Amino acid sequence: MPELPEVETIKNELLPWVVGQSFTQINILDSDVVHEIPVEAFCHKLRGQRIVGLERRGKYLIFNLASSEVLIMHFRMTGVLLLNPNEMDLHTRAVFHLSNGSRLVFNDQRRFGVMRLVQDVNTTLAKLGPEPLDESFTPAILRERLNKHRIPIKAALLDQDVIAGIGNMYADEALFAAHIHPLRRADTLSGGEIQSLYHAIREVLLSAIRSKGASVDTYIRPDGQIGTAHFYFKVAHRGGEPCPLCDTPIERVLVRNRSSYFCPKCQPLTSQICFTSLLRAQNDK
């Protein structure tokens, strides 16, 4: 699942190959991948456009163009962007030909990925929460954001309007590192817990970027290689395995219909749990 570290890796590895190049031809094989604008218009507007910059915001990959327009991609669950792949892929949705002869190929097994052409990226992504790796992101900002919500902390971390870029895997890893139960109510964290969670979020994301992302499911890097962040996961996708700290089996609980993996001993229940969610989750088991 491309979350912040995966999209950051895609951006870093593509940047030297695409910035300064122009789109010479665009082939859309699955018209559903283009949103808000007819495919014909999308291709027509993009053809000949020069890429002047490549950025990431949250889980979005942003192509800044020489014109005022901006190409935005979102990979959702199974989208990948490959540079000059050798093999054809059944799930190719779009192919971008560049002026240096390279091909950017957008593959997406589950067809949830989207791309858009917008006038102003700041308007389009205005609701996104702060970037957790920005210097301007502080424990005080995290506290202020979480205090507005009476929902499970896990659900708050997944809400892109609260914080941008965190998905299911890294939310579980951050909560484990901070020793916070996924069903804790977001607005009940102590000052110490906010501090722990703040540092856990940043360390988990930075560590994953150093490992070039996590190749669970279909994610691979633009050159076709895997990322290795998932080798170091402590709880994510590890239900039933022993906790690396205390050997207690990792448990799974549903929070907002999403699997959450946690250690019941290292992330203990407290009186500030979201009881309704917990009961519903337990009933489902």
Next chain:
DNA sequence: CTTGGGACCTGGCTGC
């Protein structure tokens, strides 16, 4: 207004 849950989608896995 906030919160919760289903829909979307497809391939892999489980269990009968």
Next chain:
DNA sequence: TGCAGCCAGGTCCCAA
């Protein structure tokens, strides 16, 4: 062996 049904999850949308 075959196949129905479940599961994975980011985001949107609707209902309570």
